[in-house]
Amino acid sequence: MAEYIGYLAAILGTIGWLPQVYKTWRSRETKSLSLPTNLLIFITVSLWFIYGLLTMSWPIIMANVFAIILVGSIVIAKLIYK
Amino acid sequence: MAEYIGYLAAILGTIGWLPQVYKTWRSRETKSLSLPTNLLIFITVSLWFIYGLLTMSWPIIMANVFAIILVGSIVIAKLIYK
Known part of the structure; x- marks a missing residue:
């Protein structure tokens, strides 16, 4: 039971960033948007990615590869469209 | 090693929301900000909170109580200051 809730949370916590990415790049x-928050969340998902590698947990690795791309693209947009 | 990276990620992933909360409520x-993203992240941290309760993991419970308050306040601000 807890395991499934964890998987659901990991999936939602990744695809949840899609609407923000879409909105930000479309509207410029x-x-x-707070740059410090998006930078800290970017560092957070990068740390979870490293955690996934160290524990060889593929769900954590996969979820955070996507999160790095999504949150990273928001950070880039914030830096470009000030 | 992996454990400490996990704790650091959990802490950063919570306090990382503070600058966004401050910026949003101060500037109104x-x-x-994407409402769907903030709602999905709110559901995500609520699911991690339930996961923490089911596995009786105090670090996960504590981190996500704070995250629920922080992300919840962003959702409320988004609904008030459209």
């Missing part, structure tokens, strides 16, 4: 509007 | 500006 980043005024109300 | 939410135009570039």
Whole structure:
């Protein structure tokens, strides 16, 4: 039971970033986005990726590869469209 | 080693939301924030909280109580300051 909730949380926590990525790149509007928060979340998902590698957990590795790409693209948009 | 990286990620992934909360409530500006993303992240941290309860993991419970409050307050701000 707990395991399935964990998987669901991992999947939602990754695809959850898609609407923000879409909105940000489409509108080129980043005024109300916090750069420190997006940078810290980017570092967070990078750490989870390393954690996944160290524990050889493929679900954690896969979820965080996607999260790195998604959150990374928001950080890049924030830096480009100030 | 992996354990410490996991703890660091859990802490960063929680306090990382603070700058966004501060910026959003101070500026009352939410135009570039995605409501679906913030709702999905809110559901995600709520699921991690339930996961923490089911596995009786205090670090996961504590981290996600804070995350629920922080992300929840961003969702509320987005709904109020459209």
